[in-house]
Amino acid sequence: MPVKIQDVARRAGVSSATVSRVLANKPHVSEEVRRRVLAAVEELGYQPSRVARSLRAQRSKIIGLIISDIQNPFFTSLVRAVEDVAYKHQYAVFLCNSDEDIEKETLYIDLMRAERVAGVVISPTRETDNPCQKLIEVNVPVVAVDRRILDLEVDTVVVDNVGAAFNLVRHLINDGHRHIGAVIGSSIATTGRERREGYVRALEAHGLPILPHLIRTGLPKEAVGYQLTGELLDLPDRPTALFTGNNLLTVGALRAIHERGLRIPDDIALVAFDELDWMSLIKPNLTVVAQPTYELGKTATNLLLNRIENSAHPPQEVVLNPPLIIRQSCAHHESSSDERR
Amino acid sequence: MPVKIQDVARRAGVSSATVSRVLANKPHVSEEVRRRVLAAVEELGYQPSRVARSLRAQRSKIIGLIISDIQNPFFTSLVRAVEDVAYKHQYAVFLCNSDEDIEKETLYIDLMRAERVAGVVISPTRETDNPCQKLIEVNVPVVAVDRRILDLEVDTVVVDNVGAAFNLVRHLINDGHRHIGAVIGSSIATTGRERREGYVRALEAHGLPILPHLIRTGLPKEAVGYQLTGELLDLPDRPTALFTGNNLLTVGALRAIHERGLRIPDDIALVAFDELDWMSLIKPNLTVVAQPTYELGKTATNLLLNRIENSAHPPQEVVLNPPLIIRQSCAHHESSSDERR
DNA sequence: AATCCTATTGTAATCGTTTTCAACATCTTT
């Protein structure tokens, strides 16, 4: 039904090869013919079939984007960045929501392969045994963003999770806290593992004990944050401060804290990984590490496009440093000064 | 590079036609051959090229999704629904963020056409003169969601904006408010126009005057909500209550209200269109109309898939009724009782 | 046993591009 290159060729009185050459801005076409072809294209409203092009070129101008939770504002911002960059380069974006589910992730990766996408940006559900392997095998470029894939050689864009978590927890310690709870994502994914490590290192660096029952982990969802925080708050030796390792976990934590009528920072101090734009509306404002989400997505997509152009160079790793933003959620803690000296 | 149907055929000792028949579960294939083919597929890890299929079938198994703001949780939830339904039916989703920009929307529509997508779900930037026309012309099914396209015959899924806005404003009036400001999206899009209409009708129904300077409109973004609300609050005859017509406008309004140290509902009452999941964290909880966002996306996608299967039947319009949720942001207003009797 | 069906399989055309190769024309160089 739609008009095709043959129609344009007929209208302009040339062959389809010539039309193709004009459209691709190839040399060796006379001005006269070029003019006629462009006129025909205009008149017929011709639009090349990207499907036919993809088949011929053995590669679609599409990039796949696989994330774990489209409803998480962190990823939303990342998606936005990927989309912006792709749009500028005339690429379309396949959006896939893996839901932290490895089966779904695998299916989507098969889909990417079947669609012959030019490349994939992924925030992998887990660090090892990742189905991305299948893409690498058939030479589809992959960029890991936010989370790593340990056993594959791919371009990677992450933040310094260990350092940032370390800074957050050290801040609590410097405020006098000695009994600090952690609500973090599970260690299957990079973010959970590394942020936990930052927490542990900060305690160790200050000679504090690592108490396993103060570290709670689970899927990075609000309901889980609510649940885990509740468990910590109801402990006989309730922590005086909390570190939450993910924005949704933070929302859940806040809900649990509010529900118990506890005040921040008087009853419990709170530092959080990642920021949410509406957080300035709640009091007190939270001390957080602000992730450069848009930057993350933009960098990843640019890396991917580079790799698509030229796959020769060795994989790159970009580590961004998220700033610590100190606000009012963790004032100086008095009582603990008795405990240590 | 990837294995193709010919490779499978050779391996199984049959022709590619037979392989195709097996994979499509067509009749007239002997059990013996079917077994051999499936074994070959398994051994080679064959995956059909969806690109070649699309070319041959003159239609991709892809649906296009064009929304105006991926960072708005309303759309995020909608995207999620579309993605879920598409996934179940083996469709991939092209995500396009139009940014309320008609030029970008047009470019994306051209892209959809060039990619020969099976259909498009769109929340159109404007009601009239919509570029979707171009899709209809080439028989690509379109479903409008959240917002209408007035001059095209397409399936449509929206909420009862007029009714819901009417209910919200009536609630304020019943609480004694007589001087009510409105911060709404501009009337180019359905949501802005219809919600404004609901506001106007509610005032009229109660014999209240429509004061143009109390109605502020603009793009549905937080910064705009902040700006417009600020203007209303700084008026010499500041309204005693506010109606915000969109979730992001609400966030901006809250910021403006907080910044001026005003209390809700004592200094100013507030009712809002659409809900945000973190809103339960701020006090007081807002009286809102809760949009069934997931339902919206799900219904739209199902309608689209139906239309793709069978384009014969006349366009449908589904109108969902969002519930009014009364909370604490608009207590009874005393002073106004003097004004009217 | 001749005829007709039906079940199974293969051949080849098709979808809409791009690109290689060859053909021809024109221009330069000797």
Add this chain to the structure above:
DNA sequence: AAAGATGTTGAAAACGATTACAATAGGATT
């Protein structure tokens, strides 16, 4: 003027699947 170089164009072969059609074989019916 012959030879070679260069510029412009078209014919045809890919890309990888589906499918209309033909071909063959075997079984049933007369």
